[in-house]
Amino acid sequence: MGGEDESPLFETKGEKGRIWYKLYAFSVFVGLCLIWVYRASHIPKLGEEGRWIWLGLFGAELWFGFYWVLNQSVRWNPVYRRTFKERLSKRYQAKLPNVDAFVCTADPMIEPPAMVISTVLSVMAYEYPPEKLSVYLSDDAGSELTFYALLEASRFAKSWIPFCKKFKVEPRSPDAYFNGECMCPKDGLQAVEWGKIKSLYTEMENRINDAVKFGKVSENIRKQHRGFLEWNRATTSRDHQAILHILIDGRDTNAIDDEGFTLPTLVYMAREKRPYRHHNFKAGAMNSLVRVSSEISSGAVMLNVDCDMYSSNSETVKDALCFLMDEEKGHEIAYVQLPQLFNNITKNDIYGSSPMWAWKDFHGLDGYGGPLYVGSGCFHRRESLCGKHFNETCKAALRANERNMEASASTLEERAKSLITCTYEDNTEWGKEMGLKYGCPVEDVITGLAIKCRGWKSIYFNPSRAGFLGVAPVTLAQTLVQHKRWSEGDFQIFLSKYCPFLYGKGKLKLGLQMGYSIYCLWAPCSFPTLYYVIIPPFTLLHGISLFPKASGIWFMPFSYVIAATTMFSLWEAFLFGCTMKRWWNEQRMYLFKRLASYPFAFVDTIFRHLGLNKSTFIITAKVADEEVSKRYKQEMMEFGSPSPMFTILATLAMLNLVCLIGGAKRLVLGEGIGLLGSMLLQFVLCASVVLINMPVYQAMFFRNDGGRMPTSITLTSVALAISLLFVFLSLLLSVWSAAGIRFVIDREECFSHSVPYEGDTVLVSFVVIKAERSWHYGDEGVDFVVKGPHGDQIHDARDKTSEKFEFIVQQKGLHRFCFTNRSPYHETIDFDIHVGHFTHFDQHAKDEHFAPLLEQISKLEEALYNIQFEQHWLEAQTDRQALVNEGMSRRAMHKALLESAALIGVSMLQIFLLRRLFERKLGMSRV
Numbered sequence: 001m002g003g004e005d006e007s008p009l010f011e012t013k014g015e016k017g018r019i020w021y022k023l024y025a026f027s028v029f030v031g032l033c034l035i036w037v038y039r040a041s042h043i044p045k046l047g048e049e050g051r052w053i054w055l056g057l058f059g060a061e062l063w064f065g066f067y068w069v070l071n072q073s074v075r076w077n078p079v080y081r082r083t084f085k086e087r088l089s090k091r092y093q094a095k096l097p098n099v100d101a102f103v104c105t106a107d108p109m110i111e112p113p114a115m116v117i118s119t120v121l122s123v124m125a126y127e128y129p130p131e132k133l134s135v136y137l138s139d140d141a142g143s144e145l146t147f148y149a150l151l152e153a154s155r156f157a158k159s160w161i162p163f164c165k166k167f168k169v170e171p172r173s174p175d176a177y178f179n180g181e182c183m184c185p186k187d188g189l190q191a192v193e194w195g196k197i198k199s200l201y202t203e204m205e206n207r208i209n210d211a212v213k214f215g216k217v218s219e220n221i222r223k224q225h226r227g228f229l230e231w232n233r234a235t236t237s238r239d240h241q242a243i244l245h246i247l248i249d250g251r252d253t254n255a256i257d258d259e260g261f262t263l264p265t266l267v268y269m270a271r272e273k274r275p276y277r278h279h280n281f282k283a284g285a286m287n288s289l290v291r292v293s294s295e296i297s298s299g300a301v302m303l304n305v306d307c308d309m310y311s312s313n314s315e316t317v318k319d320a321l322c323f324l325m326d327e328e329k330g331h332e333i334a335y336v337q338l339p340q341l342f343n344n345i346t347k348n349d350i351y352g353s354s355p356m357w358a359w360k361d362f363h364g365l366d367g368y369g370g371p372l373y374v375g376s377g378c379f380h381r382r383e384s385l386c387g388k389h390f391n392e393t394c395k396a397a398l399r400a401n402e403r404n405m406e407a408s409a410s411t412l413e414e415r416a417k418s419l420i421t422c423t424y425e426d427n428t429e430w431g432k433e434m435g436l437k438y439g440c441p442v443e444d445v446i447t448g449l450a451i452k453c454r455g456w457k458s459i460y461f462n463p464s465r466a467g468f469l470g471v472a473p474v475t476l477a478q479t480l481v482q483h484k485r486w487s488e489g490d491f492q493i494f495l496s497k498y499c500p501f502l503y504g505k506g507k508l509k510l511g512l513q514m515g516y517s518i519y520c521l522w523a524p525c526s527f528p529t530l531y532y533v534i535i536p537p538f539t540l541l542h543g544i545s546l547f548p549k550a551s552g553i554w555f556m557p558f559s560y561v562i563a564a565t566t567m568f569s570l571w572e573a574f575l576f577g578c579t580m581k582r583w584w585n586e587q588r589m590y591l592f593k594r595l596a597s598y599p600f601a602f603v604d605t606i607f608r609h610l611g612l613n614k615s616t617f618i619i620t621a622k623v624a625d626e627e628v629s630k631r632y633k634q635e636m637m638e639f640g641s642p643s644p645m646f647t648i649l650a651t652l653a654m655l656n657l658v659c660l661i662g663g664a665k666r667l668v669l670g671e672g673i674g675l676l677g678s679m680l681l682q683f684v685l686c687a688s689v690v691l692i693n694m695p696v697y698q699a700m701f702f703r704n705d706g707g708r709m710p711t712s713i714t715l716t717s718v719a720l721a722i723s724l725l726f727v728f729l730s731l732l733l734s735v736w737s738a739a740g741i742r743f744v745i746d747r748e749e750c751f752s753h754s755v756p757y758e759g760d761t762v763l764v765s766f767v768v769i770k771a772e773r774s775w776h777y778g779d780e781g782v783d784f785v786v787k788g789p790h791g792d793q794i795h796d797a798r799d800k801t802s803e804k805f806e807f808i809v810q811q812k813g814l815h816r817f818c819f820t821n822r823s824p825y826h827e828t829i830d831f832d833i834h835v836g837h838f839t840h841f842d843q844h845a846k847d848e849h850f851a852p853l854l855e856q857i858s859k860l861e862e863a864l865y866n867i868q869f870e871q872h873w874l875e876a877q878t879d880r881q882a883l884v885n886e887g888m889s890r891r892a893m894h895k896a897l898l899e900s901a902a903l904i905g906v907s908m909l910q911i912f913l914l915r916r917l918f919e920r921k922l923g924m925s926r927v
C-alpha cells in the first residue's frame with residue numbers, strides 16, 4: 001500500500017439506488033413507446049377528418065419522447081466529487097502554481113462599479129499565497145468610473161484582506177459580508193475591527209456611488225492616479241485606445257497590506273475599442289485577459305467570474321487545484337466548473353433561476369467525461385484553453401512558475417497593451433483554435449465542447465459551501481431574454497460544424513454527446529410545446545377528442561407517463577428541500593421559456609444561418625429600480641415593460657382560458673360525464689395551463705401596480721386570441737365538420753336533444769344539400785317539425801329546402817326535431833343545432849370582480865358559437881348553392897368575414913371598456 005503521499009487529491013463517488021431509477025426510466029420508456037404505437041395505429045386515413053391534427057400530435061409526442069431519452073443521459077450515471085485540501089497543502093505548499101483570476105464587466109450603469117469591486121475583493125482575499133495570485137478586471141465599457149472604483153479597491157484591500165484572513169471571514173465580498181445575513185461579531189477585538197472596516201467600506205462605497213451618480217470623477221480624484229489621463233473628452237466606451245494599469249504589483253516589496261503581508265497583483269484592463277471593429281463581447285474580453293495575464297503573471301490556472309459573481313468560499317482555489325494537480329488523473333483535466341448560484345433568490349424562486357435539476361444534470365454530465373463550461377465560476381488550465389491538444393506528455397505540466405522579475409511594471413504595461421489592440425488578433429488563431437471561440441452567443445459552451453474534443457476532460461464540483469454567488473435576473477423579461485440568448489447560442493452550436501453528434505463523434509462518449517444535445521435542442525422544443533398548448537384546447541372547445549377515452553386501455557400509457565414523470569419531479573424537488581410552490585414556479589418558467597424565449601431563439605438562429613441578422617449580446621441587468629425590487633421580493637411576477645414575449649404568453653393564456661370555459665360549458669350544459677370521459681386528458685392539459693398562467697391573468701385584469709401587463713399587450717393578446725380562435729374555427733369547420741350532422745333521408749328521420757335550462761336560446765338550421773339524382777335538380781323540400789318535451793309543437797315548416805330559426809325554450813327537457821321527405825328520392829340534409837345559455841350566467845357567477853370578466857368571456861364565446869353556427873349554416877348553404885351558383889358562395893363568405901371582423905372589433909372594445917372600469921374601481925377603493 002502506498003503512503004499518504006500517493007493518496008489521491010480527490011475522490012469520485014457514484015450515486016446509490018441507481019437501479020431503481022433505471023427501472024423507473026424503463027417503465028416510462030415503455031409508456032412512451034405505447035403512446036407512439038397508439039398514435040401510429042390510430043392515424044385517420046387519407047381524406048378522413050382530423051388527419052393533420054393527429055399527425056401533428058404524433059410529431060410532438062415523438063419529439064417529447066426523443067427529448068426525454070436524451071435527458072436520460074444526465075440521469076444515468078451521476079458522480080459526486082470530494083477534495084482533500086489538506087493533502088494538497090501538505091504536498092505542494094511551496095510548489096503551488098500561479099493563479100490568475102479574471103473579472104469581466106461591460107457597463108457601469110447596469111453593473112455598478114461598487115458591485116464589481118466587491119467581486120474583485122472577494123477573489124483577492126482567497127486563502128491562497130498572495131504572491132501567486134493575480135486579479136484582472138476587464139472593463140468593456142472602458143469607464144473611468146470603474147477604473148476609479150478599482151483604484152479605491154486597491155487601497156481598501158490593504159485592510160480588508162488581513163481582516164478576512166485573521167478572522168476567517170466568509171463570504172469575502174465586503175458588500176455581501178456587510179449587507180448580508182452575517183452577524184456583527186461579539187468578540188472584543190473582532191468587533192472593534194469589524195466596526196472600523198465597515199465604516200471604511202461604507203465611506204468608500206459612498207464615494208464610488210457619488211461618482212457614478214455624478215457620471216464622472218472629480219478633478220480632485222483625477223490627480224490621485226496617472227491612469228486618469230487615459231480619459232479625455234473624446235473617449236467613449238466604443239472608441240478608445242488600449243488602457244492597462246497595474247494597480248498593485250505583487251512583486252513590489254512596498255505593495256503590502258496593513259499587517260505587512262504581500263498583496264495580490266491587481267490589474268485594470270480595457271482593450272482597445274473602435275466603432276468599426278467587432279469586439280466579440282465577453283469572448284473577446286476573455287481572450288485579451290488570457291494574453292495580458294500571460295505577460296504579467298502567467299498563471300498556469302485561470303479563474304473567470306462575472307462581475308456579479310463574488311467568491312463566497314475562500315477555499316475554492318484549493319478545491320480546484322486538488323483536481324488539476326492530482327498525480328494520477330489531474331493532467332487530463334482541462335477545467336473545473338462550479339455551479340452558478342445566486343444570492344438574491346427569494347423563497348419560492350419565482351423565475352426559476354436556480355432550478356435544482358439544472359445543476360443536478362451536471363453531475364450526470366460529469367459521469368460521462370465532463371460538464372459544460374458555462375462561463376462564470378470556472379477554473380481553466382491555461383494550456384488547454386489556449387488550444388493545446390491533450391496527450392500523455394501533458395503529465396506533470398502544472399507546476400509553480402516564476403514570474404518575470406526583471407521587467408518593470410511600466411514595461412509590462414506597455415507590452416501587455418500591445419496585446420490588446422484591435423488588430424492584434426488579425427490573422428491569428430485567437431477566437432478560432434486559441435482561447436474562447438468567437439461568433440456564438442454562448443462562447444463558453446462552444447469553447448468547452450471544443451476543449452473536450454481535443455481530448456481533455458472536465459470536472460463539475462459542487463462544494464457544500466457555495467463557491468460563487470451571483471445576481472439572478474429580477475424580472476420576467478430579463479429572464480426570458482437571458483434564456484433566449486442561451487438557447488439561441490446552444491442551437492447555433494447544434495447547426496454548426498460543432499454539432500455534438502458530428503464534431504464529437506469518436507471523441508466524446510455517446511452519453512456526453514446526448515447530454516450536450518439537451519441544451520443544444522432547447523430552441524426546437526418550442527414548437528411541440530406550442531402545438532400542445534394550442535391544439536388540444538381548441539379541439540376541447542369543439543368537443544373533438546384527441547386522446548384515448550378514460551375507460552379505454554390506451555388511456556393507461558398516457559396517464560402513466562404523465563403521472564410518473566410528475567411524481568418523480570416532485571420527489572426530486574422534495575429531496576432538494578424545495579417548497580411545493582417553488583416546484584410549481586419552476587414548472588411555470590419551464591413552460592414560459594418554451595413558449596416565449598425558445599421560439600424567438602429558433603427564428604433568430606435560422607435567420608442568422610441564412611445571413612439575415614448578426615448575433616448580439618444583451619447584458620443582463622444587475623440592478624433594478626426600487627419598485628421592481630420590492631415586487632421581486634414579494635414574488636410578484638413583473639410584466640411592466642412591454643415585450644413581444646409577453647404578447648405570446650398572454651395570448652396563449654387567454655386562448656386556454658376561453659377553451660377551458662367553453663369545454664367546461666359543454667360538460668355542464670350538454671354532453672355531461674360522457675364528454676369528460678372522452679376528453680379527460682384534454683381537460684387536464686388545458687386546466688393545468690390555465691392554472692399555471694394565473695399570474696398572467698392577474699397581471700392582465702386584476703393588478704394595478706407598475707408590474708401589471710401593459711394595456712397595449714392585453715388588448716393585442718385578446719385580439720390575437722380571438723383571431724386565432726376564428727382562424728381555427730374556420731379551418732376546423734372546413735376539415736372537421738364536428739358541428740352539425742349530414743345525413744341521407746329516405747322517409748322520416750328524427751333527432752332529440754336535451755335542453756337543461758328554461759329560457760335558453762336554441763338555434764336550429766337545416767339545408768337540403770342535394771337530391772340523389774344528378775340529372776335533375778329540383779326544388780323539392782322537406783317538412784320539419786320541432787316539438788317540446790310535452791309534445792307541444794314549437795315550429796313547423798313545410799316543403800323547405802333550407803331553414804334557419806331560433807326559439808326560446810319554455811320547458812326544459814328533451815326536444816324532438818323531425819324531418820319528413822315527401823319526394824320519392826333520397827335527400828341529403830345538413831342539420832345543425834346550438835343551445836345558447838348566456839342569459840343565465842349572472843345567476844351563477846358570484847364574485848363581484850370575476851363576474852364582469854367571465855360574463856364578457858362568456859359573451860364572446862357565445863358570439864363565437866353563434867358565428868360557428870352561422871358559418872356552418874353558410875357553408876351548408878354554400879354546398880347547396882355550389883350546385884346552383886358559384887358566385888353566391890363568395891358573397892356568403894364575404895358576409896361571414898365581415899361579421900367576424902365586426903365581432904372582433906366589438907369584443908375588443910368591450911374588454912377595453914371593462915378594463916377601464918376596473919381601473920377606476922380600484923383607483924377609487926384606494927383613496
Ligand SMILES: O=c1ccn([C@@H]2O[C@H](COP(=O)(O)OP(=O)(O)O[C@H]3O[C@H](CO)[C@@H](O)[C@H](O)[C@H]3O)[C@@H](O)[C@H]2O)c(=O)[nH]1
Nearest residue numbers: 104105106140281282285306307374375376441442619620
Ligand atoms: O461585451 C460584453 C458583454 C458581456 N460581458 C461580461 O460578460 C459577463 C456575462 O454577462 P451577463 O449579461 O451577466 O450574462 P449572463 O447570461 O448572466 O451570463 C452567463 O452566460 C454567459 C454566456 O451567454 C456567460 O458568458 C456567463 O459567464 C454566464 O454567467 C458579464 O460579467 C459581462 O460584464 C463582457 O465582458 N463584454
Ligand SMILES: [Mn+2]
Nearest residue numbers: 306308470620
Ligand atoms: Mn450574469
